[in-house]
Amino acid sequence: MLRIYNTLTQxxxxxxxxxxRTVGMYVCGPTVYNYIHIGNARSIVAFDTIRRYFEYCGYQVNYISNFTDVDDKLINEAKAENTTVNELADKYIEAYKEDVTALNVEPATMNPRATDNIxxxxxxxxxLIDQGYAYEVDGDxxxxxxKYDDYGHLAHQSIDDLESGASQHVSDDELAKKEDPIDFVLWKAAxxxxxxxxxxxxxxxxGWHIECSVMSTKYLGDTIDIHGGGEDLKFPHHENERAQSEAKTGHKFVNYWMHNGFVTVGDDNEKMSKSLGNFVTVHDIVKEVDPQVVRFLMSTTQYRRPIQYNQANLKAAENNLNKLKNAFNNLNYRLSDAGDVDDIKLEQEIRQIQADFQDAMDDDFNAQNGIDAVYELAKIGNLYxxxxxxxxxxxxxxxxxxxxxxxxxxxxxKEETLDDSEVEGLIEERNQARKNKNFARSDEIRDQLKELGIILEDTAQGTRFRRE
Structure with a gap:
């Protein structure tokens, strides 16, 4: 029985x-004025992993994730780059697609753009105006x-506390226009x-908040199963979405609110963000690090937990990912000489590991316990x-x-294959390692090639290879 931590009910x-057997998911997408950073990718990967588990369980997932392609950030950046807002958005939407493809994120069912839904x-x-939930002042x-009685419930704060915080972040001009400091903008005069x-x-x-309400209800209906996003979106973005959507439709907006933890950096575990200037873009990092390693680090951490992004954790993720790949290669290698001697007892153990995996993932997508079951299966596979x-x-x-x-x-x-030039390159690296008396690296290359079905033969005339 799948259970989900619901931010609203706690x-x-x-x-x-x-x-x-159908899931409607809406996940807040990027504001496309720059490349996405690792903190943005955390939310993308977390909800892609959740989506994949639903699909593993046989659900059909209607996955909607928007592009915010008009707001102050885009307007300012377009001016700085001497381009138009539309051209800037097109540029970074294409970059986004390249980056998430590198992270093996499944394409969304749809990526609606705010400007296509004006x-x-x-x-x-x-x-909202007709129902008395909104008012116009000088074009805003x-x-x-x-007026929305449940305002603040998602953030689990009183409206008076929220008002106190809001009044500190509003200009005097805007405050003069509002009936109440806690009121938020739906439409901005140009x-x-x-x-x-x-x-x-x-x-x-x-305004920013209205975009997601319109796009989510347009493609998923007045009530949707799951609405997701980063922890920082709980308030004001998701709180405001919820208020305006339920006021407009008269129906419950979202059944399960889900929020992922932050990516932190440095000794102080500071949240990664563009505003703090401590971010690393996916566009840059995938040039230096295998994107599958980055993906593995983020997808194997339970989505509500923070992730510390550093070289040690990347290295650990790389080692663990290689364990799975090696087990897969070892098993495929043995298929060539396998016979009719199946181990029924071991097969029962394997099915129990699968059940343990599902129990872990059914517990609010507990990725850490889930991947432990996969490691156990890989270990059994290697021994077998x-x-x-x-x-x-x-x-x-x-x-x-x-x-x-x-x-x-x-x-x-998947089965890895090397062409002859790649094999020759590894043999040359091995020969150099032996000259340097780096026998550990020499043995590592031999074992790597053996796992791929390539046998080395050291002769007086040099090293030859053959494929099994």
């Missing part, structure tokens, strides 16, 4: 989809937060020269592959479970 609630946003705002439209659209309130553009005689059925069962369980974490296990 409990692990039993998951009951609106439609049988008519829907205007209609949504009109409805604000939402009356106090400044001279800014990108804008015609509306009943004059030229302007949408060393037996003098192995059974084809047992080998194939271990491979099948190893591939399927690993795929939940975005791990790609």
């Amino acid at each position: 409990e692990k609630d039993v998951f009951k989809p609106i439609k049988p 008519d829907g946003i205007i209609d949504f705002v009109k409805s 439209v604000y939402y009356r937060a106090r 400044k001279p020269g800014e990108i804008s659209w015609q509306s009943p309130w004059g030229e302007g553009r949408p 592959a060393e037996r003098p005689e192995v059974g084809t059925g047992t080998i194939k069962l271990i491979i099948d479970k190893l591939v399927k369980m690993s795929s939940v974490f975005g791990v790609i296990l």
Whole structure:
């Protein structure tokens, strides 16, 4: 029985989809004014892993993740780069797609753009005004937060405490326009020269929060199963989405609110963010580090826990990922001489490991315990592959479970092959290692090639190789 920690209830609630065997997920996407950093990628990978587990369990997932392609950050960056907002957004949307593909993130069912939904946003705002939940002042439209009785419940703060915090972050001009400091903007009047659209309130553009309400309800309905995002989106973004959506539709907006932990850096475990200037972009890091290692580090940490991004943790992730790849290669290697000697008792143990994996993941997607089950399966696979005689059925069962369980974490296990030039290059590296008396590296290369079915023969005329 799958249980999900629901930010709204602060409990692990039993998951009951609106439609049988179908999941509607909306995950807040990036504001496309720059490359995504590792902190952004944490949310992307976390919810991709959750999606993959649903699919592993046989659910059909309708996964929507938006692009915020108009706001102050885009306007300012477009000016700095002497380009248009649309051109800037196009540039970084393409970069985003390249980066998440490198991290083996499944494509979303749809990536709607805010600028493609302006008519829907205007209609949504009109409805809130007609119902008395919003008001217009000098071309700006604000939402009356106090009119929504449950405001603050998602953030688990009183509205008075939220008002105190809001009043400290609002300019005097904006404060003078608002009926209440806690009210938030739905539509912004355009400044001279800014990108804008015609509306009943004059030229302007949408506020950030309204975009996600419109796109999520448009593609998933008035009530959706899961809404996800980073922990920092709980307030004000998700709180405001919830308030305006439920006011407009009269229905519960989201059944399960999910928020992932931060990526931290440095000795002080400081949150990684663009505003703090301590970020590393995925675009840069994948040039230096295998993107699958970065993915593995993030996907094998339970989504609500923070991740410390450092070289030691990357190295540990690389070592653990290689263990799975080596086990897969060892098992595939033994398929060539496997016979009809299947181990029924071992196969029962394998199915129990699969059950342990599912129990772990059913507990709010506990990735750490889930990957431990995969490691245990890899260990058993390695030991079985060393037996003098192995059974084809047992080998194939271990491979099948190893591939399927690993795929939940975005791990790609496939038979590795090297062309002759790559083999020759490794032989040359091995020869140099032997000259330097680096016998550990020499043996490592020999073992690596053996796992790929390549046998080295050291002769008086040099090292030769043959394929098994």
